[in-house]
Amino acid sequence: MAEFRFLHAADIHLDSPMRGLEADPDAPVRRLREASRAAFRNLITTAIEEKAAFLLIAGDLYDGDWQDYRTGLFLIEQVGRLAEAGIPLIMVAGNHDAASVITRHLRLPERVSVLPHDRCGRIELDEYGVAIHGQSFATRAVTQDLSRNYADPVPGLFNIGLLHTALNGRPGHDTYAPTTAAALIAKGYDYWALGHVHARETVCRDPWIVFPGNLQGRHIRESGPKGASLVTVRDGRVATVAHRPLDVLRWCPLSVSLAGETDFDGAMARIGQALLELRREAEDRPVAARVRLFGATPLHGELLGDGERVRQGVIAESRQCGADDAIWIEAVVVDTVAPADLATLFERPDVIGRLGAVLDELIREQGADLLGEYPERLRQRMSGIELAAEHPLREGGVALLRKARDLVLARLAGEI
């Protein structure tokens, strides 16, 4: 066949939850809950509509510690649609799949092939002249270079390597099945369909080595469009590799400058404008946004001192950006600074100036000891919760104290 297309996806993480979004009685919970399922439906629909020759999944269908069998049932239902359309699904198990109990119990339908974990397997699709090579993860932590086991390309066929790997390391990802781009290039395949790294990346174009990224962002670090790669092969060579966004909820960090703003309502108006812009860029998808406020503003103390009011204000602005579920606010981060005149307080010859100096001395000399036992008690109450690195209970307290100093001085400046 002179031309055919196939879809390459990875890191589906079916039924993996959205992280960081607080419960919102106004939010359509079902939409949030089923985001990873909806994205997977989109993947199957796209394969059918694009008349793909086959679908490749480069590992991590599930979350490893996820045990709910209904996830597997859903997978079978969707893969059944693919089978009805006569499209084969070929995949390898990733580190999460190897640890999953669902994987061990699920009987997959016909036309679904999971390549073996004890050796490199090969599937040939004569209709398209394609050979697909791949090896699954046997255990969660595979530290050997699996690509070394991969067979030589089959002459006269279009050879694809299906591999779950972090290559030589990617930030935020365990270095499983390590290998290098050079090693893959040396193998002589026409296309390397990789998985494991959640950010989309084209590692090489000759031959093509592609991470399609995960199918649906699940937290703020997985921001931007998510989906799969649609590969067109013409005359035995890759003609195009196009990214298809298939996500149904998009995570977006949003920084809003409040420099010089003196009025709270004015600040909210700026945020509202930025949210509108964000909504426009999200291709009509609902957005989960982390709003970061920065810049020097006289509102600094007010923003720091009443976080709940700020959060509710931002949520109210988000409500005005179209439909009710257009934008959900994941978090509001106040990174503003006081305007220059707050610093002049330190130079005053009265006790205000002395107080400002004392606050800095205290932070310098005592640091987190100032906080007493309260943080430890909170930590105990919150045992079992994994906190982000920037959370005050993890960062050590100095950043927190600086923020608190700003809050005290800003409140005093309001009195003066």
Next chain:
Amino acid sequence: MRLTAFALENYGNFESVRLSLDPLPGHINLIVAPNGGGKSVLRQAFRDLLFGIPGQTRMAFRFGYAGMRLFAEGIDGSGAAFAIGRRKGLGNTLIDGAGNSLDPRVLKGLIGEADEALFERLFALDSHLLRSGAEAMLASGGDLAEALFAAGSGIAGLRRLRESFESRRDALAPERQTRSRPLYQALAALSEARAALRAATVRPRDWEELQSKCDCARDRRAALAREQAAGQAAIARLQRIKRVRPWLEQWEAAQRELAATEAAPRLPADTGRRWREAGEAVRLAALERRAAADRLDSLLRELAAEEPDEGLLAAGERIDALERARDRIAADHRDLPPHEAESRQSAARLAALLRALGAETVAEILAIAPNGPQVAAARELIKRSEVLAERLRNAEAEAARTEGEIAAATAERERLGEGVDTGDLAALVEEACADGDPGRRLADLEARLAHEEARLAAAFAKVPLWQRDVEALAAVVPPTRHRVDDAAAALDAASGALAEAEREIGRLRQDREAARERLAREREGGPVPDAAAIAAARRHRDHGWALIRRSKFEGEALAAEIAAYAGALGLAAAFERALDEADRLADRREQESRRLARIAEQQRILAAREKELAAAEERLAAAHEAHREAAREWAALTAGLALAGTAEASGVLEFLAAREAALEARAARDCARHAVAAERARQEALRRRLAGLLPAAACPSLAAALAAARRVIGRCEAANRERAQLEATLKTLEHRHRQALCEREAAQRAMAEWRREWRECLAALKRPPAETPAAVEKAIALIEEVHREHEKLAELERRICGIKRNIADFAARVADVAGAVAPDLVHQPAEAAAAELRRRLAGNREIAARRAGLRGQERDARAKLAEASVRHARAAATLEALRREIGGGCEEEIADRIARAERRRTAEAELHGIEQKLAEIGDGWPIDGLRAEVAAVPPEAVDAELARLQLEAERLSSEREEAAREEQRLSDELRGIGAGEHAVAAEERRQAAIAATTRISAEALLYHAAACLLQQAVARLREVGDGGLVRRIGEVFARITGGAYAGVAVDEDDQGRPFLIAIEADRTATKRVEQLSEGTRDQLFMALRLVMLEDYARKAPALPFIADDLLQTFDDYGRTENALAALADLSHHAQVIVLSHQRQLIAAARALPAGTVNVCALAA
């Protein structure tokens, strides 16, 4: 700064006032004014002098903005004289004594960094602030630091601020668990979500088990359903046989009956009924015809009895008209007397009005019409007179006002002079600040450099296994990451493989031991009887049976053999024992065969384990060798790194990563250094270019040069703006002045015209020439009233004549009618005669109406008689036609034919009905088939077989229902799992709760940190209250209280926090703040404030201290004197100006040394 004079012009309620102030240390200025006399204005004026007059000041209420000025003369900290002033306006409003614009730096030199807020909070103290400061001191229990902070900053809420932080923290996440607080709500939600997740998760094994059970239940139910269907078919057959058997018998009887009636005629089924109905119809029609004839006769008799008076009926309309007029005539009789009385009163009022106007006849007045042109003209002129007078007054006032404003604006414009171009300077400033403030930019770059230096130091410190400097570290040529990764991976893989092989060996050994144990347990069962033993037992048994047979049935003598076989036991018993033994051995052999199979299996497993173990030991040896090889390669690789200490794989990888981080930090540090140097060079070049446009002394640094340039630009731009604004104002004013002059001239012309028209109007109205507009307006009102009264009188007279005419006409019409139809009523009164005529007419109308009704009934009766005759003829014809259809003849013949036809029809119908029934209950079988089926089963066998089948069916039905219920239950369970809350939902809720917990805890921590910081800062501020400061406060307090208190001291509470105590005169007794009287607390706070002012004055230029009615709370006369003395002491550090409405302060001031108090009496 100290003031010697302060002047206000056009400010507040002061048009011009000048106060002479005493600047000398040790002297105070007492300005006395009554309440409302301008003390607040004066205090505001001090503020405006120093910091500018606000754009929307309340002080323009009397004189407006124009001419608003404040002037002050005084001496600065070095004793040099100065004169400054403030005008109302935009931009720089600071002026000198002559009103010329003054550089703001002059003022900055006098007041330092003090701003408006500082002045309000520290240098202006009134009784309200004094009292709130004392209350804050009481609220904090006299806490030294908080009291000093309140006195030294004017902010009394340090404790309140800390408490607000604590309160916010506790509102979110108090230390003690409280369910209503957000953090604990979120934690509870988290706990619930975790439980829900556990409950909602469907594990694969559970699902598969349930699915399998469900499939089994479904299969069982299907099998039962099939069996039940077969049973139901057999039951249906027997029931059909039972059901159709009697109907088949009836069918045969009906066939016989039909054959018997074959000769009867065929008549329609309703022939008998139709024959009876036709006869009855003839009889009824005859009765109806006779009743109609009787009714007609009766009506003709009633008509003959009713005859009315036709003459009276002919006059009916005229009598009705008289009846309608009767009520109106009665009303006329009632209205006539009051109308005549009102007519007389109106004539009297008209005469009185004529006298008031000085007229003799009505005609004279009626000649002047109220709506006529003379009166309208007079009214118009009266209205215009007021408008014209107001217009003239306004025009004159506007002309005078604009003239004054033009003069003032012209003088101001001349004062401003010509403008200056600062374009080059502005362009240079813009270039310097194009990337932001240069100072801040340089500071940012330096901070970045410091940050990068620190980052480098931190990154270098994190490099493990390294003891030389950074440059040496950079000089190291490390192996490529790929090689390290490969070697590390190889070592790791070898270690993993070794560990795996060792684990496998251990596991296999355990398996082997387990297999051995299981084999040993199986072997503990004892030996197994072999086939030979069983064969022997059987032979022994058979030998016994042979002995019995031969001895008992064949009669052989076998005593010896029997004795040998049975011994003392006897042959029968011995045979039974042999039989039991053979059976026992056979049974045991069968049981043991299963155990033997298990033993064989265990032996097979054991052999396999031994084999696996041998293979695993070989792999372990190979793994050891591979690990040693990998370790050698790793050691060779890391030797070139010159690391201090043994290099494990993780350590080398960590070293390489840390080295890369350190070198990256080093590159960033170098980059930051370069940026700082470049920025410094750029700023120096800019400074030199600015120095070329400014005085050289103003440009010691780029920041100073930029500030100087901005001041120059600001001054010039402000002056230009002010000048442009004045030009525009002047043009507007001149335009308005010209308009005002034109308006005044037009108003004067209009007034002259009006006077001429007024004179003509008076002549037309025949009024005196000098009569005023008000008198004329009154006369016009009287004329209007004469016209109204005259019209009213004429109307009354017209109505009286009309009433009299109506009464006469009515009497004539009654007499005329009575004469024609009732002559007996001619001589009666008109109203009574009319009533009688009406009554008689009504009676005759009733008779005529009844007669008309009877005529109608007569017509109806005749029509009904004709219809009855027709119906009778038709019924007779129908009866004869039916007779012919049946066959004619007499009544008896007809009845016989009808009866025979009915019997034949009944037989046919019955046969048909039976056949239909058989079709209905025979399940569609033909009658012949049914007869054959029934014939095949004897009647007596049906019920027994049916009962058996029904019992079987009930059993199957019960079992099927049970199976269906089980299937349904399992399906529901399966569906319930599918439809219940999904684990995904529970997990989402768990994540939401984690997010809420994280956010709330971070927010609570911020408030906690703020509260802790403030608490610790307050503790450290207590150090401000060192011995010297406290001693000085005590001295001032002692002075104010006149020695009632010897001073203050510092004590500590249980937590070591110092607080102020007052020492009584005996120098031994002390009081805490809360034990002091309200007034004494005020005095203590005043002492604190005075000492903090002294402290401030030592560090920065002090402003004048304004004490506004501060001493009014001091009810003790002696303490008032003492407070004045304390203020005189303060004046050694800052000038003191006391504002008060209490004239008795003047007397108190006399107690101080002569000249200490400079008294000014303020008068607006």
